[in-house]
Amino acid sequence: MTTTDTTTETITWEQTESGVVVLTFDDPTQSVNTMTAAWSASLSAALDRLATLGSDLTGVILTSAKKTFFAGGDLGDLLATTPERAGELTVFADSAKAMLRRLETLGVPVVAALGGSALGGGYEIALACHHRIAVDSPALRIGLPEVTLGLLPGGGGVVRTVRLLGLDAALDKVLLPGTAYRVQDALELGLIDRIVPDADSLIVAATEWISANPGATQPWDRGEPIPGGTAYTPEIEAVLPLRSAVLRTRHKGAPMPAPANILAAAVESTQVDFDTASAVETRYFVELATGPISKNIIQSTFFDKQSIKSGASRPEGFPVHRANFAAVLGAGMMGAGVALSCALVGMRVALKDIDTAAAERGKDYARKVLGKQVEAGKRTREDADAILDLITPTASVADLAGADLVIEAVFEDPDLKRTVFAEVLDVVAPDAVLASNTSTLPITDLARDLPRAEDFIGLHFFSPVDRMELIEIIVGDKTSDATLAKAFDIALQMRKTPIVVGDGRGFFTSRVILQRLVEAAAMIGEGVDPQSIEQASLQAGYPVGTLALLDELTLSLPLKIRSQFREVAQQQGTELADHPGDAVLTAMVEELGRPSRVAGGGFYEYPDGRRGALWPGLGERFPVSGERADLADLRDRLLFAEVLETVRCHEDGILRSTADANVGSLLGIGFPTWTGGTSQFVAGYPGGTRAFVHRAQELADKYGPRFTPPASLLEG
Known part of the structure; x- marks a missing residue:
């Protein structure tokens, strides 16, 4: 039972009869919570109010009303921050960290109740709590992925993970790889402290822990040493030059400053007190955030990718489409990969080749990939068998009857491609999407003699298909908007990132x-x-x-x-x-x-x-x-x-947007990440x-x- 229930601009406040205050992040202007000025003002007001409660306050629980716990810093704000505004960013970062410092030194237990993912700044907030509890959800992720955006965790993430896990584990497991961990893995690593079965159990478990730990403090505030030692510890000091060399070797001299800044901030943070370490972290963070490389990476890997996946290139006015039965023509390397990718998302697949033996060899690829996943513990044998059962190797056109998606993956021979399509048109569904996996041949020419040119489109997959994220969708002269919309939806259904390009030799x-x-x-x-x-x-x-x-x-x-x-x-x-x-x-x-x-x-x-x-x-x-x-x-x-x-x-x-150019070049042809893509290279x-x-x-x-x-x- 609660005794109070009030709301600031982005945080809901509830206090129970036991004296525990539940602060719920819930920004009404956004689908996720981020570190905006409004959030900063709300948290500051909540901290001021907590400080007035005295002995009436027994603990604090931080939770969220959103699907995720907290998304971290506002990337739009970071993108707009220039070197001339470095001072403003420094003040904001220091202010946010000062509030988190106030939170963890309130004198009462503070618990993070994570009903959704806590990544980046969201996890940094959780790190400022004395205890972290997460729901056992396969979708929930924990970690500090800032390095993947050309940044470092600037909200205390470097300082606290080093003091929580030790320098080696913090660098190798969290900061440098930027891994987003599943709940069980995060528990084993020590990033969270407990898992509960469902969201309804979060507040109960948090309240119980507060009651059992009234004197909770952070290990760094109890004078506990950093696990494994500091940069002055002989064993650690001896390998620091090797760490620097490994980073240089890993990036081959390419301009990727974030890992170097992370290493420097982490090492230096072990040599000074907590507050000084926080200031060191801010300096390295601001240097990255105001520099061009992080802006390039953020623009392409976040904003451009978000634009694409939200459907910026998809024609409007068409219902969302899902394919149920795919006919894959050609069981070579590409066809085998396409068949597996379709089956992985639950599509039934007929994998056709010139004879059944060739088609079976195509299915063997799926057996091999899924077998390795079972051996690695990433998938159960039952799950793998269910996916394999969706793939039917065949040499018979009759087995393609009713397919609502046709993907041709034979050799780059225009006549051969036209022939295999002509063989199946009378068998597959009358409104099936007809797609060619060609990498260079114009779609308009391939559709020239086919009776359903409006249903014909290019779906250029990249090898290995089951691991490569990109699909290049090529629109022919007669391809209808309805077919493009379907193809776009199918790409998302296959968990791929689609770019849409015009027709022409080689496409993009x-x-x-x-x-x-x-x-x-x-x-x-x-x-x-x-x-x-x-x-x-x-x-x-x-x-x-x-x-x-x-x-x-x-x-x-x-x-x-x-x-x-x-x-x-x-x-x-x-x-x-x-x-x-x-x-x-x-x-x-x-x-x-x-x-x-x-x-x-x-x-x-x-x-x-x-x-x-x-x-x-x-x-x-x-x-x-x-x-x-x-x-x-x-x-x-x-x-x-x-x-x-x-x-x-x-x-x-050929290109319709800079977003397609950037994302396509990064995911499809290995253009260097630091550039942000081929169009961003010019802009940045x-x-x-x-x-x-x-x-x-x-x-x-x-x-x-x-x-x-x-x-x-x-x-x-």
Whole structure:
């Protein structure tokens, strides 16, 4: 029974007869609670009121009326914070941390009752409580993922996790990986203290703990040492240089300052008192929050992705669609992955190939993936078997009867693709979505002779399909809005992130990544040391060296796509300019017989099928010049090649939004995370668009007209 029930702007206040005050976060203006000015004012007022209660106050419980406990800092505010406003952000961060410090030193037990996820700033609030209780929900997550946004936990997360878990565990388990833990894992790690079965049990359990622990305090306020010791402890001090080296190695020289700032803040925090440590943490946080890299990452990975998933590219006026029965045509690597991805979300799947044995081999892929998940304890055997039962290997068109989704995943041969569609049109549902998984062939051409061109669309999956998040949806000239809406919903149903692009050879992702591939080949022809090319790739932030990527994709693929572009240009009465990389790739494939990793050799050697050293014969065919390569130029050539082609995709109407460009480039072609994506690279370029154009022109003057800034940039 409560004795009072009042509300400030974002916090509801209730006090029970036992003297426990329940503060419920409930911002009426947002679907989630964030650290806004209104929240700050509300918490300050609540703390002032708590301080007046004296002996009438026996404890405090923090909980939430939202689905999540607390979402943390307002990313919109952070995005708008410039270096000139660093002082304002410092004041706000210090003020918020001062309130949390008041909370944990009230002199009564404080409990966080987590009915929903507590990530980032939300978990930092929970850390300021003496006890943390969470509901046993598979959807609930606990952690400090700020590093994934180019930030560090600036609300006390660094200081408190180090003092709670010790320096090593805090860094390796929480701060540097940014892991969002499931409830049981969070309990085992010590991030929470108790799990209850349901939300109704939270307040009861919290009240019981308060009653049993009237003198609760934080371990750092009881004078307890940091677990494992401080930076001065010989065992820890000895490995600190190694930690710095590991970070440098992990990021290969790419500009990712957040991990370095986290390490510095954590180490320094062990050498000073709590309040000084908090000030150190704020300094490192503000440096990141006002810098360009966190803004790039926040824009793309949060706001752009949110825009996409909310349906910004989906036509309005159509009901939400769900597919129930998918016919997957082709049981090779891509088809097998598509079939598994459909089954994972509960779709029934007919996996068709030229014969049943080939279709069964496609299902074997699902058996292998699910078997590994069972062995790792991520899935039960019963669950895996239920998913496998949804996939029916077949060679018979009759088994596709009634399918409401068709996904073709055969070889990149237009005639073959048209043939397999023609075979099934009379069998599948009359309103089925007809999708091709082509990566380069125009959708309009593939639909040319089909009677249902309005139902035809491109769904370009990325390999491995069951792990890659992106789907590139390609809209043909006759694709209806209804089909696009269905395809968009199907992508979300498959737990993928869909970008919507226009039709044209290579679409967006294949067209853009092609420029990076042939640029690296051109460098070989110029006499650049191949090791420098790979080093420049990694320093730019790409996940693998560009020559290694070429080997994986096959060196003949760029040549094939370039040939297709050349044919299109001729049909349009123009010519495709030669690229200096074409000659190198042609020589590697036709003269030297080293087309790919699968074939046993490319730019690298592959003993036992595994990538080894760069092939020594490269130096004989393409001698390295005596000039030392300018790594800055090499990095920029790779980055600018993709970014400039993105601008051309906007001009050509292939891209419909910068959000699609950013998210598509990050998730689909491995464009460096720190940039925020190929469009954000221009928007966030130091000095703005004018500086980007100037640098592009420098590259054009030195390396060729392919780097000439497109007209839209010059007009801007």
